[in-house]
Amino acid sequence: MVLSMTSGHEDSLLLLLLPTTSPLPPLVAALFLAAVLLWLSPGGPAWALSRCRRPPPGPPGVVTALSSPVAHRTLAVLSRAAGDSGAALMSFSVGLTRLVMSSQPGTAREILASPAFGDRPVKDAARHLLFHRAMGFAPSGDAHWRGLRRLAAQHLFGPRRVAGAARHREPIGEAMLSDVAAAMARHGEVPLKRVLHAASLRHIMATVFGKRYDNDLGSSQEGALLEEMVTEGYDLLGTFNWADHLPLLKWLDLQGVRRRCHRLVQKVEVFVGKIIQEHRERRASGVVLADEFTGDFVDVLLGLEGEDKMSDSDMIAVLWEMIFRGTDTVAILMEWVMARMVLHPDIQAKAQAELDAVVGPGAGRVVADADVARLPYIQCIVKETLRMHPPGPLLSWARLAIHDVHVGGHLVPAGTTAMVNMWAIAHDPAIWAQPEAFRPERFQEEDVSVLGSDLRLAPFGAGRRVCPGKMLALATTHLWIAQLLHQFEWAPAAGAGGGVDLSERLNMSLEMATPLVCKAVPRVQV
Ligand code: HEM
Numbered sequence: 001m002v003l004s005m006t007s008g009h010e011d012s013l014l015l016l017l018l019p020t021t022s023p024l025p026p027l028v029a030a031l032f033l034a035a036v037l038l039w040l041s042p043g044g045p046a047w048a049l050s051r052c053r054r055p056p057p058g059p060p061g062v063v064t065a066l067s068s069p070v071a072h073r074t075l076a077v078l079s080r081a082a083g084d085s086g087a088a089l090m091s092f093s094v095g096l097t098r099l100v101m102s103s104q105p106g107t108a109r110e111i112l113a114s115p116a117f118g119d120r121p122v123k124d125a126a127r128h129l130l131f132h133r134a135m136g137f138a139p140s141g142d143a144h145w146r147g148l149r150r151l152a153a154q155h156l157f158g159p160r161r162v163a164g165a166a167r168h169r170e171p172i173g174e175a176m177l178s179d180v181a182a183a184m185a186r187h188g189e190v191p192l193k194r195v196l197h198a199a200s201l202r203h204i205m206a207t208v209f210g211k212r213y214d215n216d217l218g219s220s221q222e223g224a225l226l227e228e229m230v231t232e233g234y235d236l237l238g239t240f241n242w243a244d245h246l247p248l249l250k251w252l253d254l255q256g257v258r259r260r261c262h263r264l265v266q267k268v269e270v271f272v273g274k275i276i277q278e279h280r281e282r283r284a285s286g287v288v289l290a291d292e293f294t295g296d297f298v299d300v301l302l303g304l305e306g307e308d309k310m311s312d313s314d315m316i317a318v319l320w321e322m323i324f325r326g327t328d329t330v331a332i333l334m335e336w337v338m339a340r341m342v343l344h345p346d347i348q349a350k351a352q353a354e355l356d357a358v359v360g361p362g363a364g365r366v367v368a369d370a371d372v373a374r375l376p377y378i379q380c381i382v383k384e385t386l387r388m389h390p391p392g393p394l395l396s397w398a399r400l401a402i403h404d405v406h407v408g409g410h411l412v413p414a415g416t417t418a419m420v421n422m423w424a425i426a427h428d429p430a431i432w433a434q435p436e437a438f439r440p441e442r443f444q445e446e447d448v449s450v451l452g453s454d455l456r457l458a459p460f461g462a463g464r465r466v467c468p469g470k471m472l473a474l475a476t477t478h479l480w481i482a483q484l485l486h487q488f489e490w491a492p493a494a495g496a497g498g499g500v501d502l503s504e505r506l507n508m509s510l511e512m513a514t515p516l517v518c519k520a521v522p523r524v525q526v
Helices: 010-017 026-040 071-081 083-088 105-113 124-128 143-157 159-164 166-187 192-209 221-238 247-252 257-284 297-302 312-343 345-359 369-374 376-388 422-426 470-487
Strands: 090-094 097-102 405-407 410-412 417-420 488-492 504-506 510-512 517-522
Touching: 071 083, 071 090, 071 422, 097 105, 105 405, 105 417, 105 422, 124 221, 124 257, 143 159, 143 297, 143 312, 143 470, 159 166, 159 470, 166 192, 166 369, 166 470, 166 517, 192 221, 192 297, 192 312, 192 470, 221 257, 221 312, 257 297, 257 312, 297 312, 312 345, 312 376, 312 470, 312 488, 312 510, 345 369, 345 376, 345 470, 345 488, 369 376, 369 470, 376 470, 470 488, 470 517
Parallel strands: 097 417
Antiparallel strands: 090 097, 405 410, 488 517, 504 510
C-alpha cells in the first residue's frame, strides 16, 4: 500500500494516538507509536532508520510499486506528486531497502556517472544464479570486473568486433525472413515475438559461443533447452522478490525463488560447461580460432593466462550472462519497433521508400550491414522506439551507493539503492515536445545520442557501468528491422481487432503485454 504524502503532522497524530487511559501496556503502546512514526516519515521506514535526518522528498510507508507490471509509470506519478525536487530525487522504502529515484537528466547524470554509484545491489536470485561473479553484478572496485569490461570491449563489443559480427547477423537475418515467410504460409500470420527471440538467441550463441543453430532453434533438443533456460532466468530475475527487502524472508524462500535458481544453475552448468569442454578439446587438438573473425568469446576466456585465468564456474557465469542479457533485450526492442510500424503505415512507407532508394526495390537483394549507415530514417525509428518503449525503463539493474554521497544537494547514505526512471525522463513534456506522439522525425530535427552522453535519452545507461553491448544491440536491430521492412509489408493480423495492443508488462525488461501477431506480405514477389 502507498500512503499519501504527509508534511510532518506527527505531533498532532501523537496526541490523537495517546488517549489518557490507553488499554495497551505502555511498552506495547510506545512500540506501536514508534512504528507509526517510522512509517509516516518522509521516504518511509528505511529512511527513518538511517542516519540521514533530511531525506529527499518522498512518500511515507512502504512502496510496493516495484512489483507492478507498470512500475515505471507508478513511480513517475509518485515522483511528480513529490514536486519538482521529488522529480529530481525521490526517496522511498521497499521493506527495509532505502532507495532514491531520479526522474530528471541532471540528477540521473549525477548518479550514473559517479564512481560512488559504481556497484549494484545484488538480488538474491542474481546471487543464486552466480551472477555476482559476472560483469553485471561484480563490484566495480574489483580487478575481476575491470578485467571483464576490458576483455569484453576488446573481443566482443569493440567497433571491429561488432563490424566483424556482421557475418553472423546477415545470414541470421535472412533466416529470420524465411521464418516469417514460413509462418505466413502455415498460419496466415506471424507470431513475431517467437521469431525475433529465436533469431536473437541464435545471434548471441554465434557471437559469444561460436555456436550455430542453422535450423529452427526450438526444433533441436539443445535449442529448446536453451530457450527454456533463458526464459526461466529472465523470469527469476524479473520476479519481484520480497526476500530482497525483508531479510527474515530470505531464509523462508516463500516465493520459491532460491529453489528454482538452484535447479536452473545445475542445468546451466551442464549446458555451458559442455560448450567450454568442446572448445578445450578443439584447442587441445591444435585448432585455435581466436583470430579477429573466427574466434569467439569462449576462446578468449580460455586463452587467459596467469592472474587473469578464470575458474570454470566464473567462466560459466560470464558467458551465461551474455546470453541472458543479449537475447531478450534486442528481441523486445525489435518487437516494439515492429508494433509501431504496423500501427503507423505512413512511417512504415517512409522507411520502405528510404530502403528502396538505398538498396533497390524488393526482391533484388537483401539489405546488408554496409547499407545501414545510409538508412538514417530507420535509425531514427529505432531511437524513437527506444524513447517511447525503453526495454529497461528503470535501467534494469540499479546502482548502489558505495559511500555517502550528495545528489541534487541531498545526502544519500552509503548502502542506498539508486535508480533512474528513464521512462519518466523520456516522456517528460518539459523535455520532449508531444512526448506521447511517435515521431521519428524529431531526431532528424535534433540529433540526440542514445549512447549515454545525453541523459535526456540514455536507454543503455551511462557512466562506467553503461551497457557494454549497446553497439552490438543497435547494429543488430538496425539491420534486422531494415531487412524485415524491405522484404515485407506489415499489417495487423485479422484476429487482432485491426489494431495493436500497446499495453506494457515490466518483467526484467519492458515487454508487450500482448505479444505482437501480424501479417507480412512480400513487397515484391520473387
Ligand atoms: C536493446 C538492447 C539493450 C538494452 C536496452 C540494454 C540496456 C542496458 C542497461 C540499461 C544496462 C545498465 C546500465 C547502467 O547501469 O548504466 C545494461 C547493462 C549491461 N548490458 Fe545491456 N542492453 C541491451 C543489450 C545488451 C547486449 C546485446 C548485451 C551483451 C551481449 C548486453 C550486456 C550488458 C551487460 C553485461 C551489462 C552490465 C554491465 C556492467 O554492469 O558492467 N546488453 N544494459
